[in-house]
Amino acid sequence: MELHLDGSVLARWGPFHLNSTLLMTWMVMLVLTLLAWAGTRRLSVDSPSRLQGALEALVGVLRQQVREVLACDPDPYLPFLGGLFLFISTSALLTLVPGFHAPTASLSTTGALAVCVLVAVPVYGIARQGPWGYLRGYFRPNPLMFPFHVLGEATRTLSLAVRLFGNMASSAMIVGLLLSLAPLLFPVVMQIFELLLGQVQAYIFAILATVYVASGLRAHEGRPT
Amino acid sequence: MNPDNLTLLAIASVLAAGLTMSIGSIATSLAEGRAISEALKAIAQQPDEAGPLTRTLFVGLAMIESIAIYCLVVALVLVFANPFWTFLTRAGAD
Numbered sequence: 435m436e437l438h439l440d441g442s443v444l445a446r447w448g449p450f451h452l453n454s455t456l457l458m459t460w461m462v463m464l465v466l467t468l469l470a471w472a473g474t475r476r477l478s479v480d481s482p483s484r485l486q487g488a489l490e491a492l493v494g495v496l497r498q499q500v501r502e503v504l505a506c507d508p509d510p511y512l513p514f515l516g517g518l519f520l521f522i523s524t525s526a527l528l529t530l531v532p533g534f535h536a537p538t539a540s541l542s543t544t545g546a547l548a549v550c551v552l553v554a555v556p557v558y559g560i561a562r563q564g565p566w567g568y569l570r571g572y573f574r575p576n577p578l579m580f581p582f583h584v585l586g587e588a589t590r591t592l593s594l595a596v597r598l599f600g601n602m603a604s605s606a607m608i609v610g611l612l613l614s615l616a617p618l619l620f621p622v623v624m625q626i627f628e629l630l631l632g633q634v635q636a637y638i639f640a641i642l643a644t645v646y647v648a649s650g651l652r653a654h655e656g657r658p659t
Numbered sequence: 660m661n662p663d664n665l666t667l668l669a670i671a672s673v674l675a676a677g678l679t680m681s682i683g684s685i686a687t688s689l690a691e692g693r694a695i696s697e698a699l700k701a702i703a704q705q706p707d708e709a710g711p712l713t714r715t716l717f718v719g720l721a722m723i724e725s726i727a728i729y730c731l732v733v734a735l736v737l738v739f740a741n742p743f744w745t746f747l748t749r750a751g752a753d
Contacts, residue, residue, distance in 0.1 A: 499714075502710070502711070502714070503714070593722075593725045593729075596725070596728060596729065596732055597721065597724070597725045597728050599732075600728035600729075600731050600732050601728065603735070604731055604735075634717075637717065638717055638718070638720075638721040641714060641717060641718060642718060642721060645718060
């Protein structure tokens with residue numbers, strides 16, 4: 435079954451193995467880069483191209499969502515949080531292409547994304563409030579809570595990774611099972627449903643990352659919200 | 660290795676995977692249903708607040724749903740990547 439996408443090694447150069455997950459990740463990156471390049475190649479105010487309009491609308495929605503959660507200027511945080519959303523949603527959309535596996539259906543990709551969030555929260559928090567201001571948040575409301583804060587960060591990283599992996603892997607698996615059981619119509623219906631689910635998962639991952647960043651930013655400010 | 664042990668292990672793994680999914684999804688689906696119904700009530704009372712309510716609902720649903728996802732991962736590991744299975748078959752090969 436497709437539980438071990440990382441195991442399918444396509445090529446190897448010395449110690450470096452190119453597995454299926456890595457290749458799919460590069461393809462998603464390529465699609466995103468090409469879209470961004472084509473969309474920003476001929477920027478114009480008077481007669482924007484369709485792609486430029488679509489990208490502007492997308493970035494506008496992302497900025498608005500991030501601003502609503504963070505309650506501050508979203509621009510320093512938008513590249514990271516919006517990038518997470520775009521990567522996950524593109525990899526979910528590209529599963530329509532035959533032969534493409536979503537790279538997010540592998541635990542190593544989702545684990546890497548979750549570790550990025552784990553690192554980004556203290557980085558943004560320290561950039562905003564300085565190291566002492568951020569670290570004091572761990573000892574709030576009293577020092578007894580320190581282990582629980584650390585435990586909370588570890589478990590929420592784990593749950594971010596496992597949630598995305600479970601959803602994307604199970605969606606690929608369900609379509610595969612239906613293909614072998616009732617190959618005519620049901621896989622198509624299920625695939626449409628999985629498209630929706632993939633977008634919801636991308637939204638959830640990005641919004642949870644935003645909420646975690648927001649909690650890191652507010653760790654010290656007066657009373658925690 | 661005694662093949663009866665392998666058969667028993669297969670039976671136990673499949674049964675445990677099924678029970679994990681069924682029992683695990685009962686509680687989470689009840690909880691998600693309650694959360695959605697409460698959110699719908701709140702949106703019906705304050706339609707202006709639909710945006711923040713929906714966002715909070717999604718975050719909460721993701722938290723609740725992660726329990727079901729853990730169950731799914733445990734079931735998948737039991738069926739497709741059972742560590743005891745590889746251990747027993749390797750012990751049988753020796």
